[in-house]
Amino acid sequence: MxxxxxxAIAVALVSCSEESSKDExxxxxxxxxxxxxxxxxxxxxxxxxxxxxxxxxxxxxIRIGATVAHVQRLMQQPCEARSExxxxxxxxxxxxxxxxxxxxxxxxxxxxxxxxxxxxGQNLKFGFFQGMIPPDLRLGMLPEAIQQHMGPxxxxxxxxxxxxxxxxxxxxYPGLILEYDFWHDTQKLILGxxxxxxxxNAVPPGMPDAGAPAAGGVADAGVAPSDDGGARTxxxxxxxxxxGDAGATPPRQPEPR
Numbered sequence: 001m002x003x004x005x006x007x008a009i010a011v012a013l014v015s016c017s018e019e020s021s022k023d024e025x026x027x028x029x030x031x032x033x034x035x036x037x038x039x040x041x042x043x044x045x046x047x048x049x050x051x052x053x054x055x056x057x058x059x060x061x062i063r064i065g066a067t068v069a070h071v072q073r074l075m076q077q078p079c080e081a082r083s084e085x086x087x088x089x090x091x092x093x094x095x096x097x098x099x100x101x102x103x104x105x106x107x108x109x110x111x112x113x114x115x116x117x118x119x120x121g122q123n124l125k126f127g128f129f130q131g132m133i134p135p136d137l138r139l140g141m142l143p144e145a146i147q148q149h150m151g152p153x154x155x156x157x158x159x160x161x162x163x164x165x166x167x168x169x170x171x172x173y174p175g176l177i178l179e180y181d182f183w184h185d186t187q188k189l190i191l192g193x194x195x196x197x198x199x200x201n202a203v204p205p206g207m208p209d210a211g212a213p214a215a216g217g218v219a220d221a222g223v224a225p226s227d228d229g230g231a232r233t234x235x236x237x238x239x240x241x242x243x244g245d246a247g248a249t250p251p252r253q254p255e256p257r
Contacts, residue, residue, distance in 0.1 A: 056175025
């Protein structure tokens with residue numbers, strides 16, 4: 001009896017030891033497993049939006065032709081620097097150039113470029129711009145990488161130096177001017193600035209050519225067809241009849257603000 005009891009205890013101890021060893025292996029395996037990518041968090045209300053640079057149009061919902069109030073509402077804060085001709089967001093790397101309080105062009109700049117002076121005279125530098133030229137062309141990229149998607153520019157301007165931004169070239173596209181800066185760490189040119197200007201012929205990269213009207217459409221949707229230039233729909237005739245002047249050209253609709 002004593003021998004069988006001793007054997008039973010020994011077997012139990014061996015079994016416990018094996019189970020402990022297995023548990024330790026499992027714990028080690030879990031601790032050393034590759035970390036999975038975290039799930040993307042949903043956007044939090046009030047957070048700064050990620051803006052698409054749209055050639056000839058603007059930044060995301062902020063379009064050329066917007067008012068300062070509209071800009072500040074969509075940027076979710078007042079201009080960090082404000083003058084008659086400028087609404088600047090230094091920390092977000094973007095200038096809204098104004099004429100009469102209306103956005104006439106938008107200037108996106110890479111982090112580290114000079115951003116003017118603070119109210120106390122301190123030299124400021126632009127922060128990081130949260131956005132891209134669709135599909136994913138960003139500040140800091142090489143000209144070759146940009147042109148793989150956008151193609152060669154219409155023209156290239158050499159920028160005299162030295163200058164505060166270390167800008168070497170400007171590449172012109174419809175609705176966009178891309179500035180390339182000399183980056184001393186790599187001795188190469190990188191995308192340092194993007195200027196968005198109004199251009200009705202500009203097409204975002206990867207989109208069909210907007211210069212060709214859609215089948216059955218009118219080349220300029222803001223202008224009614226002339227008397228001798230195309231069919232009128234019954235709906236259009238009713239609108240003209242209701243207006244009391246069948247031959248009048250409807251006014252061009254205002255641009256969205």
